[in-house]
Amino acid sequence: MSDTRNPRNRQDMPMRTETIDRNTAAPLGRGRRIAAVIVICLAELLVVLDNTIVNVALPSIGVQTGATMSGLQWIVDAYTLTFAGLLLAFGHLGDRHGRRRAMVIGLAGIAVMSLGGALATGLGQLVAARAAMGICAAAVFPATLALIINLLPRGRERAAGIAAWTAMAGFAIAIGPTAGGWLLETFTWHAVFWINVPAALAVAAAALALVPESRVAHSGRLDITGIALSLTGITILVATIIEAPRYGWTAPITLTGYTVAALVLAAFVWWETRVTAPVLDIRLFTIRRFSLPALAIAVAYFSMFGFLFMITQYFQAVREYSPLEFGIHSLPFAAAVALGAPVATLAAQRLGATAVIVTGLLVLAAGMYIAGQVTVDSPYLGAVLVSMVVMGLGLAVVQGPATDSIMASVPEDQAGAGSAVNDTTRELGGTLGVAILGSILGSVYTGRIGPRIDAVPDALMNTAQKDIARHTGLAVLEINKPEVAPLFATQKAELVRAMKIASMDGFHTASWVTVTAVTLTAVVVAALMPWKPAATALLAWQRTPPRHDDADPGPADLAARPASPPAAARAWHP
Numbered sequence: 001m002s003d004t005r006n007p008r009n010r011q012d013m014p015m016r017t018e019t020i021d022r023n024t025a026a027p028l029g030r031g032r033r034i035a036a037v038i039v040i041c042l043a044e045l046l047v048v049l050d051n052t053i054v055n056v057a058l059p060s061i062g063v064q065t066g067a068t069m070s071g072l073q074w075i076v077d078a079y080t081l082t083f084a085g086l087l088l089a090f091g092h093l094g095d096r097h098g099r100r101r102a103m104v105i106g107l108a109g110i111a112v113m114s115l116g117g118a119l120a121t122g123l124g125q126l127v128a129a130r131a132a133m134g135i136c137a138a139a140v141f142p143a144t145l146a147l148i149i150n151l152l153p154r155g156r157e158r159a160a161g162i163a164a165w166t167a168m169a170g171f172a173i174a175i176g177p178t179a180g181g182w183l184l185e186t187f188t189w190h191a192v193f194w195i196n197v198p199a200a201l202a203v204a205a206a207a208l209a210l211v212p213e214s215r216v217a218h219s220g221r222l223d224i225t226g227i228a229l230s231l232t233g234i235t236i237l238v239a240t241i242i243e244a245p246r247y248g249w250t251a252p253i254t255l256t257g258y259t260v261a262a263l264v265l266a267a268f269v270w271w272e273t274r275v276t277a278p279v280l281d282i283r284l285f286t287i288r289r290f291s292l293p294a295l296a297i298a299v300a301y302f303s304m305f306g307f308l309f310m311i312t313q314y315f316q317a318v319r320e321y322s323p324l325e326f327g328i329h330s331l332p333f334a335a336a337v338a339l340g341a342p343v344a345t346l347a348a349q350r351l352g353a354t355a356v357i358v359t360g361l362l363v364l365a366a367g368m369y370i371a372g373q374v375t376v377d378s379p380y381l382g383a384v385l386v387s388m389v390v391m392g393l394g395l396a397v398v399q400g401p402a403t404d405s406i407m408a409s410v411p412e413d414q415a416g417a418g419s420a421v422n423d424t425t426r427e428l429g430g431t432l433g434v435a436i437l438g439s440i441l442g443s444v445y446t447g448r449i450g451p452r453i454d455a456v457p458d459a460l461m462n463t464a465q466k467d468i469a470r471h472t473g474l475a476v477l478e479i480n481k482p483e484v485a486p487l488f489a490t491q492k493a494e495l496v497r498a499m500k501i502a503s504m505d506g507f508h509t510a511s512w513v514t515v516t517a518v519t520l521t522a523v524v525v526a527a528l529m530p531w532k533p534a535a536t537a538l539l540a541w542q543r544t545p546p547r548h549d550d551a552d553p554g555p556a557d558l559a560a561r562p563a564s565p566p567a568a569a570r571a572w573h574p
Contacts, residue, residue: 028151028212036151037161039206041168043103044144046110046199047137048168050079051305051430052176054130055312056323057189059474064189065123066464068471073242073438076309077431078127081238082134083141084427085231088279091142091421092223095216099143099150100207106139107204114196129193141423149407150214162407166400167341175334177312181327223279226272230279233264234428241435245443284421289353290409292529293402294421296357298429299521300398303364303514305430306437307371307391310507313441317473318376318500332385336392344397353401354529360401361522364394365515372511376500437510444506446471452498456491473503 028036058072065071094102110133117129145165152158183191240257247253272278285291315326340360347356367390374383406422453461453470461469461479469475476499479492 030157032210033151033157036211037148037164039203039210040103040144040147040151041164042203043107043140043207044165044168045172046107046196046203047141047144048172049176049179050110050133050137050196052172052308053180053183053192054079055308056177056180056327057184057192058312059316060184060189060323061126062468062472062474063478065126066468067123068468070242070246070439070442070471071123071127072472072474073309073434073442074127075123075130076305076434077238077242078130079134079137080305080427080431080434081235082131082231083138084424084431085234086135086138086227087142087424087427088230088421089222089227090139091146091423092279094139094143094146096222098213098215099147100211100213102139103143103147103211104204104207106136106143107200107207109133109136109139111197111200111204112136114193114200117193118190118197133196145407145422147211147214151212162404163341163400166403167338176327177330177334178324178327181322181324184323221277223272223275223277226268226275226279229264229268229271233261233268234431236264237261238431238435241432241439245439245446249443280421284410287409288529289405292525293353293357293405294425296361296398296521296525297402297406297422298425299518300361300364300395300402301426301429302433302436303368303391303518304395304433306433306510306514307368309434309438310441310510311371311388313473313503314374314507317476318503319380320476329380330388333388333392336389337396340393340396341400343393344400347397352531353405354525354531356401357398357405357529358522358526360394360397360399361518361525362394363397364391365518365522367391367394368511368514368518372508372515374504374507376497376504437514440510440513441503441506442471444509445473445502448502448505449499452495456495469499473499476500 054075058075061067061075062072067075090102090106113129113132113136117126117133120126120129145162148161148165149158152161179195180192183195187194236257240254240261243257244251244254269282272280272282285294311330312326315321315329316323321329344356344360347359367387370383370390371387374387378384403422410421450470453466456466465475465478469479476496479496479499
């Protein structure tokens with residue numbers, strides 16, 4: 001019996017044999033389809049909201065649990081790590097067993113795991129609950145876009161559905177900090193978890209009532225080995241980055257972590273080029289209209305998640321805003337995302353995705369550069385506001401055309417897997433953004449303020465307080481609470497200002513890293529991605545039937561092409 005994992009034995013085998021089992025019910029009327037899309041977008045909203053609302057609660061959580069900078073990073077990344085690591089797996093499971101089923105089960109799981117987060121009493125329990133929520137969110141998110149694509153007919157209606165799906169992320173960014181701020185002003189940080197319980201259950205019930213089921217028939221087995229390798233490699237990489245400030249960026253344990261992560265991820269790529277039904281079709285990355293927009297989204301979300309993590313501490317530790325004040329002052333960023341999305345859509349109609357994506361990346365880099373000029377004394381109505389608006393516009397301009405280009409590059413019967421790849425690039429970029437930029441911020445801050453903290457008299461700070469203050473600028477919130485003797489008042493004020501300056505020094509360094517990464521990505525996309533506009537899902541009603549320029553393989557070509565040996569799988573088209 002031949003070994004199908006050997007590429008020589010796969011030459012005449014299709015990678016996947018799939019047929020769409022479309023909506024199990026009779027064709028839906030337009031009103032029912034619109035209602036279904038609204039429910040699907042609400043499910044997406046809930047998942048994205050969990051990525052943003054917790055940022056507002058980080059200072060309160062840090063104070064109550066005594067979390068250091070790495071602890072706060074784990075609260076954010078525990079969710080995004082499991083989310084990113086399992087999106088591909090759940091995308092395939094949803095395609096196979098039913099996308100609505102996967103979405104409903106995931107929503108129910110979010111409700112249960114949010115209950116665990118609300119009842120958590122320590123940092124470890126909270127991180128575990130966030131990780132479990134990420135697993136459940138991974139079941140929801142790829143199903144949302146795949147359901148929309150399979151629910152709506154080609155043309156204007158499908159384009160509107162994709163646009164609504166894309167815009168929902170911006171809306172979540174808009175209401176996340178503000179809603180979280182209001183909850184923290186009214187209740188405790190536990191409320192950001194309690195709110196998920198009724199919301200998730202309500203959306204799950206609405207999905208069962210209004211969203212039709214869709215699935216795909218698969219011939220291959222689920223790639224358990226590929227899932228395990230990808231999740232293990234990403235986890236080791238992120239954990240190493242987060243803990244690097246603690247052990248040292250070049251310490252043996254850190255270098256070992258990088259090496260092991262690289263080896264595991266290399267093994268994942270090797271395995272995916274040989275297995276019959278891979279969880280990630282490596283050949284997709286030979287399509288420039290797929291791989292380069294995926295890179296652009298990953299770097300854009302690297303910037304956005306890292307920026308949100310840092311700006312939370314800026315507003316609440318440096319400017320000492322309340323959670324609600326932070327939410328209100330972050331609204332311009334969200335408004336820019338909402339306004340930029342339709343502008344990007346109109347621009348893409350005339351200029352093509354490449355021009356719009358490159359422009360968006362450059363605008364995003366400009367916004368982060370302006371943010372890097374902010375100081376402790378900078379007024380809000382100045383560089384702070386301008387940087388948020390410019391960054392929001394840049395993110396909005398990138399994500400719409402990039403998502404559309406990715407989804408137009410995969411066969412329609414692989415919509416769940418294509419959506420999962422699209423979502424994975426977002427979440428992996430965001431996870432690395434929090435890990436890398438947060439670690440840079442923490443390293444610079446500790447290096448600047450550590451000796452100053454060590455010199456503080458025990459009468460002003462005890463050992464535990466010094467340890468927290470040495471690792472996170474959020475300790476300012478606790479230092480300012482108690483009254484001190486007049487003898488130490490001046491020293492306390494000087495320490496608080498020094499902590500704020502050290503935080504901004506870390507912010508500036510992280511900003512330069514982001515500007516460099518985004519600018520280099522813009523150059524790569526401009527140099528390698530075809531500039532000639534291509535017919536896509538979003539613009540289908542205005543264009544002739546799809547035509548794939550240059551030598552890029554189209555969706556139908558890719559679906560029909562037999563699996564290739566590893567060397568061919570890595571070939572660049574054209």
